[in-house]
Structures are given as C-alpha cells and as structure tokens.
Amino acid sequence: MQQIDYIINEANASVSATVNGQHYPLPALWLRERCQDSENLDKTTKQRFFDPHQLDENVSLIKVEKKHNTLANLTFSDGYSGEYDLNEFAADFDVWDGAPNDIPWKSDVDKSLFHIDLATLKSEAGLMKGIEIFLTYGALIVDNVPTESDAVLEVANLFGHVRETNFGKHFEVFTRPNSNDLAYRSVPLGPHTDNPYRNPMPGIQLLHCLENQTTEGLSTLVDSLSVLEQLKKEDPEGFALLCKVPVRYRYYDNDVDLIERRTMIESDPSGRITGIAYSPRLDYLPLLQDEEMVIFHRARKRLGQLLCSPEYEWRFRLEPGQLQMFHNTRVLHGRTGFDPSEGRRHLQGAYIDIDAPKGRYNALKRRQGSMHTNDAVETTSTHGEFEIANTKATAETAKMRG
Structure with missing residues (x-):
C-alpha cells in the first residue's frame, strides 16, 4: 500500500508530505489552490468558486497552526486563511487515481x-x-x-x-x-x-x-x-x-x-x-x-x-x-x-x-467510506510510485506502467 505521512511545521510555516519514504515539500501556491472552505469550494461537486489561475505566483505561507496530525490552519501572504484536512491530498499522490494497479499476465494465468x-x-x-x-x-x-x-x-x-x-x-x-x-x-x-x-x-x-x-x-x-x-x-x-x-x-x-x-x-x-x-x-x-x-x-x-x-x-x-x-x-x-x-x-x-x-x-469506493484512513493515508497503489511531474517526458522516454 502507498503510505503517506504529513509534516506540519509551525516554526518554519511549512507543510510537507512523505510518500513511501520520499519527502515532498508542499509549495504555498499548491496549497493555496487547494483551499477547502465552503466559500471557495462546493462540497458536493468539489468544484471551485474562484479562478486559481489568477492567484499570485509569489504567494507564501506566513503562519501554520497544527490542530491535529493531518489538520492545520494555514495563513497566506495574500490574506487568505483557512482550515486544511491534509487527507484530502491523498488523490494527488495516487498514481493510479484510486484504481487498483494493473497486473500484466501471460497465458498461464489462473x-x-x-x-x-x-x-x-x-x-x-x-x-x-x-x-x-x-x-x-x-x-x-x-x-x-x-x-x-x-x-x-x-x-x-x-x-x-x-x-x-x-x-x-x-x-x-x-x-x-x-x-x-x-x-x-x-x-x-x-x-x-x-x-x-x-x-x-x-x-x-x-x-x-x-x-x-x-x-x-x-x-x-x-x-x-x-x-x-x-x-x-x-x-x-x-x-x-x-x-x-x-x-x-x-x-x-x-x-x-x-x-x-x-x-x-x-x-x-x-x-x-x-x-x-x-x-x-x-x-x-x-x-x-x-x-x-x-x-x-x-x-x-x-x-x-x-x-x-x-x-x-x-x-x-x-x-x-x-x-x-x-x-x-x-x-x-x-x-x-x-x-x-x-x-x-x-x-x-x-x-x-x-x-x-x-x-x-471510485464512486462506489467513496460510498463505502474507504477512501481515507484517519492519520496515515494508504492508497490502492501497490505497483508504481508517485513522482513530481516531469515536463520533459516524451514517448521516447516512456516507461512501462509500473
């Protein structure tokens, strides 16, 4: 299972994630776009009421308050402040987007x-x-x-x-x-x-x-x-x-x-x-x-x-x-x-x-309430790892899935 742990650092006003032992700082702009309050995000559709493309590219975190292992209040330089459930980020780290990993097979498969x-x-x-x-x-x-x-x-x-x-x-x-x-x-x-x-x-x-x-x-x-x-x-x-x-x-x-x-x-x-x-x-x-x-x-x-x-x-x-x-x-x-x-x-x-x-x-799994655990999030990925997006990826460098 893919293991995700979050680090909320109040002293340095930073948030980061560890995915299968690999550390990933979570940039302020990335976090700002993912605000979760009802004034900015429709809870039913998960669609935004604001245009994140117009955010200040130099936005920064100025205050981080830890409320729980995966719950924090974040304050940004553009004046926005809101509560974040970090478990909501699990999908961002799931290379299979909630689906089970594929298993290649040959003719001798059961x-x-x-x-x-x-x-x-x-x-x-x-x-x-x-x-x-x-x-x-x-x-x-x-x-x-x-x-x-x-x-x-x-x-x-x-x-x-x-x-x-x-x-x-x-x-x-x-x-x-x-x-x-x-x-x-x-x-x-x-x-x-x-x-x-x-x-x-x-x-x-x-x-x-x-x-x-x-x-x-x-x-x-x-x-x-x-x-x-x-x-x-x-x-x-x-x-x-x-x-x-x-x-x-x-x-x-x-x-x-x-x-x-x-x-x-x-x-x-x-x-x-x-x-x-x-x-x-x-x-x-x-x-x-x-x-x-x-x-x-x-x-x-x-x-x-x-x-x-x-x-x-x-x-x-x-x-x-x-x-x-x-x-x-x-x-x-x-x-x-x-x-x-x-x-x-x-x-x-x-x-x-x-x-x-x-x-x-994914909808059936969500209805069964199995998308997240409380503290450490495990996704269904057992094959393949999360990577920072590679903008230079081409067909020539394509790697086999998994």
Missing part, C-alpha cells in the same frame, strides 16, 4: 480470476469486485448472461454508457458474405485493437455469445503489457520508434472513410505505457529513412510474433451465455477460423468509454 456471474454484478459490492478485476487484468468474463438480443447493452450499462458508432449501439458478429468488415466472416482474426482509425478509439469492448455451434472459432485474448515488456527488453531501439512514430489507420466503407494517425504503442500523459493500437489489416507502414524503416518494421514484426505466441495468447471457447469485456488497447482480442457449415456462431458486441468503469469504481 483463468478463474477473470470470471464473475451476472447476478453478482447486480449489487454494489459485486459490481465493485467486477470492476476491480477488469481494472487489474484488463479483461472480465461475465457468466450466465441471458442469450437474448440486446443483453450486451444491459451489461454494458452496468459499467458505463454505450458508445454508438457507425456500426450502431451494438453490432452483430456472425458470418455473412461481402460484409464490410472481416470480423463478419469465418476467417481467422489475429490479435488486434478495434477501431484504431477512430479518435478516440473505443476504450472497452464487450462481446456476448448468443450461439456457438462450431468446433473452432475460439476466442483469443493477449495482454499487451506483458508483450511490450518483452519487446522492450529484446529491442529497445525498435520499441522507442513504435512509441514515437505515428502510423496511419484507415477504415473504408461506402458510407464512411475514417482515417487516424497515432503511435502503435500508447502511453498516458505521465509517459506510462497503457497499450497498443495494433491492427495489421488496417495500418500502413510510415515513410521513414531506410535505416529507421528497417528498425520500425523489425519491431512491428516481432510485436506481432509475440502477440501470437502461446506464451502470451489465451485461447478459449466463449460459450453461449458468456460475455467477454476487455480494455481495447491493453488486451488485444482475436478469433481462430471456423467452418460456418457446422452451424451458427453469433455474438453481439458493444463499446463503452474507458473512463467509465474507473469512475464508477
């Missing part, structure tokens, strides 16, 4: 960790458990979902709001000739990210099995975080290029022509790797100098090999009444080929935005 029953998700505690599984592993298998049309939307709405695309609120996945996507054929589909040609990409995909009468057509999932750790070890130069060189992705249909450029390896604003935009059916090799192009392609080629490796790829039969939900850029999905003459293989899919489950998780 598969029972991913399963939850739909009935369990109907309670707040059960939903919180399901979201925690999803945030940790990037995937969730929901059992005992009714094999009825639109049931995928019912499950999706438990976690967030359905994102409608040109495919509709939900889409049907079954074999049909001359379809506008190879997903609607019986051909094999290697591990891929859905819709890398959109901005933003769908964050989460759900696929619900209504019928599966085929012996093949196995579902596949692979955690790109594990794969990327290996790729970075093997080819740091190629890895860096995949982090920084934009790739063009395109989806072409009679009614829409979608084009987007993005790097294959995705990172968050702090530089931590979050997943990949990977779809060999839809991407185009960027125009680079000869040497860089060879390095880029070599890394892209090796990435594809690792994604398909039995060491990383989990293959399973998605049974009728089961629904798989996965982080679209972290956990890539695919399908083995099948013979449509054996019978129907019918899935329904839907998308929701990536921030929705995390937002619901």
Whole structure:
C-alpha cells in the first residue's frame, strides 16, 4: 500500500508530505489552490468558486497552526486563511487515481480470476469486485448472461454508457458474405485493437455469445503489457520508434472513410505505457529513412510474433451465455477460423468509454467510506510510485506502467 505521512511545521510555516519514504515539500501556491472552505469550494461537486489561475505566483505561507496530525490552519501572504484536512491530498499522490494497479499476465494465468456471474454484478459490492478485476487484468468474463438480443447493452450499462458508432449501439458478429468488415466472416482474426482509425478509439469492448455451434472459432485474448515488456527488453531501439512514430489507420466503407494517425504503442500523459493500437489489416507502414524503416518494421514484426505466441495468447471457447469485456488497447482480442457449415456462431458486441468503469469504481469506493484512513493515508497503489511531474517526458522516454 502507498503510505503517506504529513509534516506540519509551525516554526518554519511549512507543510510537507512523505510518500513511501520520499519527502515532498508542499509549495504555498499548491496549497493555496487547494483551499477547502465552503466559500471557495462546493462540497458536493468539489468544484471551485474562484479562478486559481489568477492567484499570485509569489504567494507564501506566513503562519501554520497544527490542530491535529493531518489538520492545520494555514495563513497566506495574500490574506487568505483557512482550515486544511491534509487527507484530502491523498488523490494527488495516487498514481493510479484510486484504481487498483494493473497486473500484466501471460497465458498461464489462473483463468478463474477473470470470471464473475451476472447476478453478482447486480449489487454494489459485486459490481465493485467486477470492476476491480477488469481494472487489474484488463479483461472480465461475465457468466450466465441471458442469450437474448440486446443483453450486451444491459451489461454494458452496468459499467458505463454505450458508445454508438457507425456500426450502431451494438453490432452483430456472425458470418455473412461481402460484409464490410472481416470480423463478419469465418476467417481467422489475429490479435488486434478495434477501431484504431477512430479518435478516440473505443476504450472497452464487450462481446456476448448468443450461439456457438462450431468446433473452432475460439476466442483469443493477449495482454499487451506483458508483450511490450518483452519487446522492450529484446529491442529497445525498435520499441522507442513504435512509441514515437505515428502510423496511419484507415477504415473504408461506402458510407464512411475514417482515417487516424497515432503511435502503435500508447502511453498516458505521465509517459506510462497503457497499450497498443495494433491492427495489421488496417495500418500502413510510415515513410521513414531506410535505416529507421528497417528498425520500425523489425519491431512491428516481432510485436506481432509475440502477440501470437502461446506464451502470451489465451485461447478459449466463449460459450453461449458468456460475455467477454476487455480494455481495447491493453488486451488485444482475436478469433481462430471456423467452418460456418457446422452451424451458427453469433455474438453481439458493444463499446463503452474507458473512463467509465474507473469512475464508477471510485464512486462506489467513496460510498463505502474507504477512501481515507484517519492519520496515515494508504492508497490502492501497490505497483508504481508517485513522482513530481516531469515536463520533459516524451514517448521516447516512456516507461512501462509500473
């Protein structure tokens, strides 16, 4: 657990924090912006009634009065004085923003960790458990979902709001000739990210099995975080290029022509790797100098090999009444080929935005009153450390999440 202790120094008129043994002075301007009184902060929405951008950049602390281990009255040079509960700063030091840390996995992972029953998700505690599984592993298998049309939307709405695309609120996945996507054929589909040609990409995909009468057509999932750790070890130069060189992705249909450029390896604003935009059916090799192009392609080629490796790829039969939900850029999905003459293989899919489950998780956790302890604050982060913001962070220096 991430341990946070606060030091209130009346003699020096200063406040600081120790996070996992690392000391951080809390500047006066930083504290002034975070005033907590009801005249400046709405208690319900946590939104400010004032514009902090207009504060004096040279504001200073002139008096600090300790009221409790984590409670102090602070007086500033601009005339403001107010009471501060330092426990309210816990979120500032939580690199996971209240969510559980992610755990990269390979194909030998205990598969029972991913399963939850739909009935369990109907309670707040059960939903919180399901979201925690999803945030940790990037995937969730929901059992005992009714094999009825639109049931995928019912499950999706438990976690967030359905994102409608040109495919509709939900889409049907079954074999049909001359379809506008190879997903609607019986051909094999290697591990891929859905819709890398959109901005933003769908964050989460759900696929619900209504019928599966085929012996093949196995579902596949692979955690790109594990794969990327290996790729970075093997080819740091190629890895860096995949982090920084934009790739063009395109989806072409009679009614829409979608084009987007993005790097294959995705990172968050702090530089931590979050997943990949990977779809060999839809991407185009960027125009680079000869040497860089060879390095880029070599890394892209090796990435594809690792994604398909039995060491990383989990293959399973998605049974009728089961629904798989996965982080679209972290956990890539695919399908083995099948013979449509054996019978129907019918899935329904839907998308929701990536921030929705995390937002619901934090709200549920807050309602249960487990956001803070009294004196020493422990966050849910067990993987990764808080760092002062690095304004020079780039894709080239991106570090693996955690």
